[in-house]
Amino acid sequence: MSTLEEQTQGDVLAGEEDGGSASLTTPARLGAYVRRGGVIVPILTTLIAFIAGGLVVLVTGHDPFSTYKAIFDGTGLQWVFPWVTGSARSTAAFNLQQTLIATTPLILVGLAVAFAFRAGLFNIGGQGQYTVGGIVSVWLGSSFAGLPPVLHITVAVVGAALAGAVWAGIAGALKASLGVNEVISTIMLNWIAIWAGVYLFGLGGPLQDAHQPSVPTSSSVSASAKLPVFWGNAQLQGLHIGLFIALAAAVVFWVLLNRTRLGYEVRAVGLNPDAASYAGMSVARNYFRAMAICGAFAGIAAAMDILGWKFSLFTNDIQASSVGFLGIAVALLGRNTAIGTVLAALLFGALQTGTSDRFLDPSVFNPNLASNLTWMIQGLIVLLVSTDVIALKVLHSGRGVSLVFKRRAAREEAGR
Amino acid sequence: MSVGAIAVAPGRVGAPRHLGIAGLILAVVAWVITLPPMLVRTAVPSAIIGVLAMLAGAIAFVGDERRLGSGAIGLGLLAIAGATGNTNSSVAHLKVVFTWSILVAAMLRYATPLLLAALGGIISERSGVINIGLEGMMLMGAFFGIWGADVLHSWVLGCLVAIASGALLALVHAWFSIHLRANQVVSGTGINFLALGITGYFFIADYGSNGTPSGISQVPGVKLPLIQHVGFFGGAIGNANLLTWIALLLVPALTVFLFRTRWGLRLRAVGEKPRAADTVGLPVLRTRYFAVVASGMLAALGGAYLSDAFVGSFNQNMTEGRGFIALAAVIFGKWRPVGALIAVLLFGFASALGDRLPTFSQSAATLFQALPYVLTLIAVAGVVGRSRAPASVGIPYVKE
Amino acid sequence: MTGRIRRVGLVALATAALALGVVACGSSSTHTTGGSASGSGGGSSSSSASNFKVGVVTDIGGLNDHGFNHLAYMGLLQAEQKLGIKGRVLTSSSGADYLPNLTTLARDGYNLVIPVGFLMADATDSVAKAFPSVKFAMVDSDATMEKGDPKNVEGLLFEEQQAGYLAGYLAGLYAKSKGYKTISSVGGQKIPPVDHYIAGYQAGAKAADPGVGTLNGYSQDFTDQTKCKEVALNQIQQGSKVVFQVAGGCGLGALSAAQQQGIQGIGVDADQSYLGSYILTSAEKKVDVAVFHAIQSALAGHFTPGGNVTNNINNGGIGFGKIGPAGLSFSPQIAKVFAEIKSGKIANIPNTVP
Amino acid sequence: MADSTRPALEPRASTRPALELRGITKKFGSVVANDRVDFDVYPGEVHALLGENGAGKSTLVSVLYGLYTPNEGEIVVDGRPVEIDSPATAIRLGIGMVHQHFMLVPVMTVAENLVLGHEPTRSGGLLDLKAARARVREISERYGLAVDPDATIEDVTVGTQQRVEILRALYRGARILVLDEPTAVLTAQEVQELMDVLQRLKQDGTGIVFISHKLGEVLQVADRITVLRHGRKIDTVRREGATEQSLARLVVGREVLLTVEKSQAHAAEPMLVVEHLHVRDDRDLEAVDDVSLSVRAGEIVAIAGVDGNGQQELVEAITGLRAPAEGRIVVDGHDITRKGVSAATDAAVAHIPEDRHRRGLVLPFTLAENLALREFRRPELSARGWLRTGRIRSRATALLREYDVRGGGPDAYASSLSGGNQQKVAIAREIASDPKLLVAHQPTRGLDVGAIEFVHRRLIEERDRGRAILLVSLEYEEVRSLADRILVIYEGRIMGEFAPDASEEELGMAMTGRQAAAAG
Secondary structure: OOHHHHHHHHHHHOOOOOOHHHHOOHHHHHHHHHHOOOOHHHHHHHHHHHHHHHHHHHHOOOOHHHHHHHHHHHHOHHHHOOOOOHHHHHHHHHHHHHHHHHHHHHHHHHHHHHHHHHOOOOOOOHHHHHHHHHHHHHHHHHOOOOOOHHHHHHHHHHHHHHHHHHHHHHHHHHHHHHOOOHHHHHHHHHHHHHHHHHHHHOOOOOOEOOOOOOOOEEOOOOHHHOOOEEEOOHHHOOEEOHHHHHHHHHHHHHHHHHHEHHHHHHHHHHHOHHHHHHOOOOHHHHHHHHHHHHHHHHHHHHHHHHHHHHOOOEHHHHHHOOHHHHHHHHHHHOOOOHHHHHHHHHHHHHHHHHOOOOOOOOOOOOHHHHHHHHHHHHHHHHHHHOOOHHHHHHHOOOOHHHHHHHHHHHHHHHOO | OHHHHHHHHHHHOOHHHHHHHHHHHHHHHHHHOOOOOOOOOOOHHHHHHHHHHHHHHHHHHHOOOHHHHHHHHHHHHHHHHHHHHHHHOOHHHHHHHOOHHHHHHHHHHHHHHHHHHHHHHHHHHHOOOOOOOHHHHHHHHHHHHHHHHHHHOOHHHHHHHHHHHHHHHHHHHHHHHHHOOOOHHHHHHHHHHHHHHHHHHHHHHHHHHHOOOOOOOOOOEEEOOOOOOOHHHHHHHOEEEHHHHHHHHHHHHHHHHHHHEHHHHHHHHHHHOHHHHHHOOOOHHHHHHHHHHHHHHHHHHHHHHHHHHHHOOOOOOOOOOHHHHHHHHHHHOOOOHHHHHHHHHHHHHHHHHHHHHHHOOHHHHHHHOOHHHHHHHHHHHHHHOOOOOOOOOOOOOOOO | OOOOOOOOOOOOOOOOOOOOOHHHHOOOOHHHHOOOOHHHHHHHOOHHHHHOEEEEEOOOOOOOOOOHHHHHHHHHHHHHHHHOOEEEEEOOOOHHHHHHHHHHHHHOOOOEEEEEOHHHHHHHHHHHHHOOOOEEEEEOOOHHHOOOOOOOEEEEEEOHHHHHHHHHHHHHHHHHHHOOOEEEEEEOOOOHHHHHHHHHHHHHHHHHOOOOEEEEEEOOOOOOHHHHHHHHHHHHHOOEEEEEEEOHHHHHHHHHHHHHOOOEEEEEEOOOHHHOOOEEEEEEEOHHHHHHHHHHHHHOOOOOOOOEEEEOHHHOOEEEOOOOHHHHHHHHHHHHHHHHHHHOOOOOOOOOOO | OHHHOOOOHHHHOOOOOOEEEEEEEEEEOOEEEEEEEEEEEOOOOEEEEEOOOOOOHHHHHHHHOOOOOOOEEEEEEOOEEEOOOOHHHHHHOOEEEEOOOOOOOOOOEHHHHHHOOOOOEOHHHEEOHHHHHHHHHHHHHHHOOOOOOOOEHHHOOHHHHHHHHHHHHHHOOOOEEEEEOOOOOOOHHHHHHHHHHHHHHHHOOOEEEEEEOOHHHHHHHOOEEEEEEOOEEEEEEEOOOOOHHHHHHHHHOOOOOOOOOOOOOOOOOEEEEEEEEEEEOOOOOEEEEEEEEEEEOOOEEEEEOOOOOOHHHHHHHHOOOOOOOEEEEEEOOEEOOOOHHHHHHHOOEEEEOOOHHHHHOOOOOEHHHHHOOOOOOOOOOEEOOEEOHHHHHHHHHHHHHHOOOOOOOOOOEHHHOOHHHHHHHHHHHHHHOOOOEEEEEOOOOOOOHHHHHHHHHHHHHHHHOOOEEEEEEOOHHHHHHHOOEEEEEEOOEEEEEEOOOOOHHHHHHHHOOOOOOOOO
């Protein structure tokens, strides 16, 4: 067949929702969809979101340029410019450390959500998995005070990973054995984890800190379990090596998916469960394995926070955390790829640090409004990420664009 | 080989299913008889009934009704444990916790916002659009409901403002997911962030550090003249909020709409197979727009219940994840209004119970808060199980 | 979900209230006990005061948390006006902000840094050691408990049980006069400051009416008003005629329950009488006063290194709000109890709930 | 059939066409799908549109049905130029369409599907399903299209679904009926029924556009035949005088071999032995009922039968996808009963699935990844959990060359290939696993003439290499030209074994459940 005929055929096929599509799960479609589009589109999308956010700033009577400048300075990212010197440089270094500290768990939780998407699952449970990981890592980190540091850290991190894996594994097992929709089970498991944590560390709880009987918190992580700080002052929340662990996890994520049999199976199951079982893969087993791996990522994320800078876990912190929630946005913005997730985590981490009112002049921008502005910008980014159309329109602001869409859409539809 | 046949054989009779259901009912009975008003003070009858329930479950399980069977076995165990606990605790405590009329009233209060949002979710998903943004739409309703009531001095107008705000946010979701063919999960997630920012921004901008003032016109309760003072019913529904009644009445209304009217038929066709709907001349995109906007309206009304009907004030992120519980209720209820009602009632009952259980043990109070989530998980795993979404939910429709 | 984006003052100690111009609405006795002679300090503060920089770091929840973040900020503003110091406030949007916020202020040469909320204790410990020349005054944290034992930290503590006692006494008198048998309290979470209030409340009620029964419940939440309302409705159903909220923003739900059911409510932290005539009174914890005093003292060179400043009725850090119509007739008795606490005649008010 | 066919053109020549397409051009970007195509149909006439897949047939009818807007050209209905911008307009103009992929909502009932968009209602918008049912019965009686109004679409056969589609068009008063590849999914029996129905419609004055790429049935049903190739109209011919050979030349543009050349089979030892197999379907009903059969190395055994008579469950059981309730499956001496797909693969069973989109391929995977699906567990392709990506890729490159797969290298996504090339990938993968038993389930479904030719040739080659091949097909011709032995299945039971030269009547009897004397 010539390409000409193929095109027309593809377009006709665009009208069909039969066959394969019925067996494709929504997250699978999402996964495939989200990985298309390369690098340009998410970057452009982010830019557009910032412009939209700037308009919000402008409409609400502030100067978007100075606001963004302040936000950028707050992230510490100007540290990479060699002309920033002196005290400005040390301040920037400190801020950059904070940005990267915030980025670390976001990478890992993002990977946890992304891995599930690649397996055709929607893991809303990053928060719960993060919570149990935190509970276990703070418990292990504050016990066994005598252990050698490397061993102690390993024990606490592996324990957190296992806890997360078990927690997510429950959802995976329920899906695999009883067909329980993972969206429901992970939402429920989030809350169960939160209340279990509040119980454990609350006053009178089994794991509450014996040294502070009146404070609802865990015991403190002993020195041997703290992650070494490699940049900045260890006493003043310097940058711990968790960043490298998170980056290593991103590499593991990529290798696992693209270079191992497990990853091959997980992707096949995620993209087309019927074809996977036809090829002799167990869909159920892969759902379970994928969820467990997600949970491990999220569990490690919590361990990085606990062993890196928190050192103890307050019940309020358990209730107030929203890392898992952000992880969904990170994974989606990163298009469920390893590198994308890292970059998206950096963006969200930078936004989180940069919009702190340490850097916003209160006379320019009311700090209370600033945090809400951050939510709005994040919302706009995610919203714009959900569709390539706007970015692509900008990219090919010409007549060819509609054709591009048609072909893409046709391929996408025909591809089912 | 013949073993396989024998094992499967009972599965072809209707009995296991009925046995499984009977097991579930028996398990509930085993637990309830140790509570007021019956208050059996020994666990023996409960144990017997509970074992019967488990037996029925086991037979159902062998008969290939695996989910119902395991559900009945699990619930039977729980019931025996619960009944034993009941008989060992003081009657006074039991009477405090299990005042059924009060429990039902509290259940309805918990269920109302969830039900409204879940009904919205059903409409949207039945038309083929996933609405992860229910949470954000609820939040919009929560803030703008009370803001409207405050500014316009009328709860009616407040509710209308809430509905409009939810519709507006839903319109954004609709535009992205229908028109721009966005991924609906992503779009909905963005919607939630956006709502958090918008409501927080306006809340602080409008009310600053003082919060919403008191004395804002609130959605009233409905005093039922005849049964208001009649025992159980009086306590349970004698003075329920107007929005509670509206939510409950919407269940049959939406059922009729979806399954008995031409508009419902068309909506479902669009969600199941939009291409088919298109080829018979139905406006797929317009139908989806309608459905998403309607879902935003209902979710926002659910949010307005929280602020302008229940507590009379607003605080940031007031909905606290209720939109997601509603989403779970949609799936739990298999995309049917009655199913969603059952789901939110179960959730509401467990929440109400969890609030009262600390009477027995103050130290486990925080654990009781997890009760609704645990029960929902058990119910989904044990009884509800696999559910089939509308076939085209989540797939943008490309009209050529 | 995940979506527990509960940024707003979950902070345990945020037994909050809507503070309306807090300074102005102190009711009965507060300002006379200012202690040092800087009542007119604004004018007299020298150039040293204008070089004196004070930073406040709030806990998560922001300045409009209806509670102690807000009150602390009010104290700072008051000090700026009256003492002429230079103030700055930094808000924390998550726990990750504590240490950077404190460090930023310390590094920028602030003389006094005021962390608000006990969650910041560990971060304060670290920063205080790194910046020994900067003074830290922690709201709601016990300086003697600091692990690193820093010498440049003082704690600002409160005897909330005194406020609770006053409120409870009034509730007891009210119940007795009406023949009511039960009063109740709604706590946010079982933690010391909350239990201080509740223990005092119960003791005060019993002192006024030995026959009255007390109910107590926790919402496990400091922001979600629906939860507090449910707890309160449950108590009212069990016969409670006065509901005392000790749950910050969440507690407004408890008061809403009281209003809806036609019974009396008692506010917390700030004077919440503006909510309506059903507010019997409010148990006040004057973080603003404490912060103002801490700044004033530090400016004058008075600082309690490694120790605590206890705020109570005597120094104006604790008080009660406007008494509502239902309790007006008991005003003399309350004034008497107030004086007795002040004089030490009533002492050892319990601060733990069984 | 021939007796009832009236000469179409002459008596109608005076009347004007019910529908006319003039110079229709449809472009997708630079791609011209229809290039100035003229087409018309008269009342009471069947006008066939013939062409290979991708020749532009579907595009043309999509234009006609308002799904696409043409770039040039006009559409004339009953002499009036019209603009058809949506299916709704088309319906209003009396154009009904029976889509190749049925446009029915699977979870709804026949009646609901039938009335969708034109629902009879009682007051207040409430559906009047009683009226709907009555209407269904009325139309179905009039045209002899028996359907149960309350059956759910997903529970009824493909043939019934098609009837519902036709009924729906009639229900809305269609005077021009477009049938897009209507026989592609039908059994011989159902095709015959369809022909009868079309006959009745013709007599009723309905103009019928019949789209197909099958030469035989076009000659059987059409009054006129228009051939499209590469988006252009090649010619319009009368049925009289046309032959399969002449049409094939028009369609493909060259001479084609219409029959498969095949030598005598050299069947050796049995490779597949199935004994007393019982398999249940998804609804737990017995779908395969006591089937015993064997396939020897070097022969092709075909399972012939009407769709839905247990073929799918039988294939799934043999390939390990579905656990049989009873019975035994032995491949080359290994009992693989209920041991799953991996065990079947290990026993050298390969499987060309019926639906390449659903099962055969992971469309968003690259070709290299797709080509590894069957054998990724083997040490050549993965070791200790690691994929040997280099080998997977180089092997793919070789296979793509060997099987002449066009449209991309090993890194191209399967979704970007044409249907024929996709099927080649699936076949390449299965044959590359060097199977002893190859199960081919409808291997040519949806392929065009050229691709079918390739598949058939390949299957014969593999047979001659000594593989045992179990062919499951609904295509009458395919079964007869490829099989060495034919087993007819009906309601899960093997009705008998036939030689390839068995008569149509014999096979047809068996396929409809009438026990024939077992031959050969």
